[in-house]
Amino acid sequence: MTDNLGNSRGASSPLLRVANVTKRFGGFTAVDDLSLDIVPGEFFALLGPSGCGKTTLLRMLAGFETPDAGDILLDGSSIAQVAPHQRPVNMMFQNYALFPHLTVADNIAFGLKRAGLPKPDIDARVEEMVALARLQGMEARRPDQLSGGQRQRVALARSLAPRPRMLLLDEPLAALDKKLRETTQAELLEVQRRLGMTFIIVTHDQEEAMTVADRIGVMNQGRLVQVATPRALYEAPNSRWVAGFVGNINMIEGQVTSSDGGCITVAAADAGKIVVAGSASAPSVCIAIRPEKIALSRADEDAAGGVNALRGTLLDISYLGGTSTIRVQLDGGAVLRVAVANATRTDVETFASGQRITASFAPADCVVLES
Numbered sequence: 001m002t003d004n005l006g007n008s009r010g011a012s013s014p015l016l017r018v019a020n021v022t023k024r025f026g027g028f029t030a031v032d033d034l035s036l037d038i039v040p041g042e043f044f045a046l047l048g049p050s051g052c053g054k055t056t057l058l059r060m061l062a063g064f065e066t067p068d069a070g071d072i073l074l075d076g077s078s079i080a081q082v083a084p085h086q087r088p089v090n091m092m093f094q095n096y097a098l099f100p101h102l103t104v105a106d107n108i109a110f111g112l113k114r115a116g117l118p119k120p121d122i123d124a125r126v127e128e129m130v131a132l133a134r135l136q137g138m139e140a141r142r143p144d145q146l147s148g149g150q151r152q153r154v155a156l157a158r159s160l161a162p163r164p165r166m167l168l169l170d171e172p173l174a175a176l177d178k179k180l181r182e183t184t185q186a187e188l189l190e191v192q193r194r195l196g197m198t199f200i201i202v203t204h205d206q207e208e209a210m211t212v213a214d215r216i217g218v219m220n221q222g223r224l225v226q227v228a229t230p231r232a233l234y235e236a237p238n239s240r241w242v243a244g245f246v247g248n249i250n251m252i253e254g255q256v257t258s259s260d261g262g263c264i265t266v267a268a269a270d271a272g273k274i275v276v277a278g279s280a281s282a283p284s285v286c287i288a289i290r291p292e293k294i295a296l297s298r299a300d301e302d303a304a305g306g307v308n309a310l311r312g313t314l315l316d317i318s319y320l321g322g323t324s325t326i327r328v329q330l331d332g333g334a335v336l337r338v339a340v341a342n343a344t345r346t347d348v349e350t351f352a353s354g355q356r357i358t359a360s361f362a363p364a365d366c367v368v369l370e371s
Helices: 054-062 104-114 119-132 148-160 178-195 206-212 230-235 240-245
Strands: 016-025 028-038 043-047 069-074 089-092 166-170 198-203 215-220 223-228 250-260 263-268 272-277 284-289 295-298 309-319 323-330 335-341 356-360 366-369
Touching: 016 054, 028 054, 028 069, 028 223, 043 054, 043 206, 054 089, 054 166, 054 198, 089 148, 104 119, 104 148, 119 148, 119 178, 148 178, 178 206, 198 206, 206 230, 215 230, 215 240, 223 230, 223 240, 240 250, 240 284, 240 366, 250 272, 263 284, 272 366, 309 335, 323 356
Parallel strands: 043 198, 043 215, 089 166, 166 198
Antiparallel strands: 016 028, 016 069, 215 223, 250 263, 250 284, 263 272, 284 366, 295 356, 309 323, 309 356, 323 335
8 A cells, every 4th residue: 555655555564754754954945844655675766857856855864965954764763863873774876976097996996905804805795795786896896997887886885785675776876888788787676676775866867767766756856746657657647746756658638528438538729529438537638658558540440430540640760670650630720749660661651641540549558637
């Protein structure tokens, strides 16, 4: 069971509790009365546009910023006023912050030496982290002798070496190219699963958040506007803003004209009549439909007479490799984006610009948004 922000209830006691935290910089409120529970072993992602407050929140968890109001509790004890080096929390920075004059092994061992661990324990921990991050044979190299992905793994190993209760990651993959980023995402997820440690990652990359996270918290203007699993966030956004921010989506405004049998009928000036599974408490709603939920057929085929079968004209086709994006202008004026999987080389060859087309979708594939 979850509350309205997706926080787990009863599943496990929270490792981290952020309780009504506010942080201001002069007259600007970076984090605004934010509350969040994160359970042990969870991979949690903070997602949002630039300036939404996600990095400020992460810095407060690390101890680099202090809340102006509210509290931060780890294992039930307040850490809001605890110095960064005294918290069982480590942070991995976007630029990795490796020491250029130290070897891989010495970079990993740096924090352990500062903590005063005996040399045999340090050596054993470095060996463990080298194996975990797949850095065998690179122990004597300096950072400038490593690739971007290898430097990222060194930074990860150094952050994990003290065995923190929680690891914070600030856009750790932003500097990597797309292919390397995808590979590193999988490696990061594997490490987190093997350790069973709580990871909190800040990212502006929606695909990255969807790939690695158990839950995602979407932030806007210092507030958490929705917390949910990746699937729930994508399939059931709770507002127009979240729907528009997470992935591609078509949104059609309209007026509810009837309600019957678990469905409502919406009259949209630029799209026509749309039947949606669900209910609405307001007369004006927004109907959201993901591009891949829409099927296309020639205008003279059977779909033209069915429920949510909307006639229009094909505007253009964008070939994206695995999929193609097709834009269809409905007769009422609305433009729909449709995603078509290129399962065969000829999948989109039956469609062409200027063609009369029918776009159809099931009532259950629509989401009703009232805010």
